[in-house]
Amino acid sequence: MGKDDSFHDYVMMEVFRDIDGITSKHMFGGWGIYLDGVFFALIGDGQIFFKVDESNRSDYEKHGSKPFVYTGHKGKDVTLSYWELPAEIMEDRDELEKWIEKSVKAQINSKNK
Numbered sequence: 001m002g003k004d005d006s007f008h009d010y011v012m013m014e015v016f017r018d019i020d021g022i023t024s025k026h027m028f029g030g031w032g033i034y035l036d037g038v039f040f041a042l043i044g045d046g047q048i049f050f051k052v053d054e055s056n057r058s059d060y061e062k063h064g065s066k067p068f069v070y071t072g073h074k075g076k077d078v079t080l081s082y083w084e085l086p087a088e089i090m091e092d093r094d095e096l097e098k099w100i101e102k103s104v105k106a107q108i109n110s111k112n113k
Contacts (some may be wrong), residue, residue: 007043008043011033011043011048012024015048015090015096019035019100021035021036022034022035029044030042030043031043031044033048035100035104039107040100040104041082041103042068044068044070047085048085048090049067049080049082049085050082050085050099050100051081051082051104051110052067052082052103052106053081055102055105055106056099056103057083059099060083060084060086065083065084065086066083067080067083067084068080068082068083068084081110085099
């Protein structure tokens with residue numbers, strides 16, 4: 001995962017502008033995105049990925065989104081439960097807020113299992 005300050009700055013200052021409680025933290029060459037302390041998204045390689053589980057996966061599949069995959073130990077691909085946020089959702093404030101809420105719930109539910 002590569003660190004991309006310009007995309008991070010765009011997401012934080014434009015896409016998430018005026019959404020209370022959103023913060024970011026540098027991690028593993030990219031960025032972790034939090035809502036009120038709950039890690040729900042990550043930025044890497046100039047893309048943003050939201051937390052996905054069975055409750056919201058179909059939303060991402062309908063848009064042709066793909067999960068975040070990185071090369072791990074010994075060259076093995078590792079797939080995370082974070083899927084690329086579709087561009088049309090990034091540009092639709094009402095939908096964006098719904099997708100954020102679903103991803104936050106997915107993260108909370110994953111911690112409660």
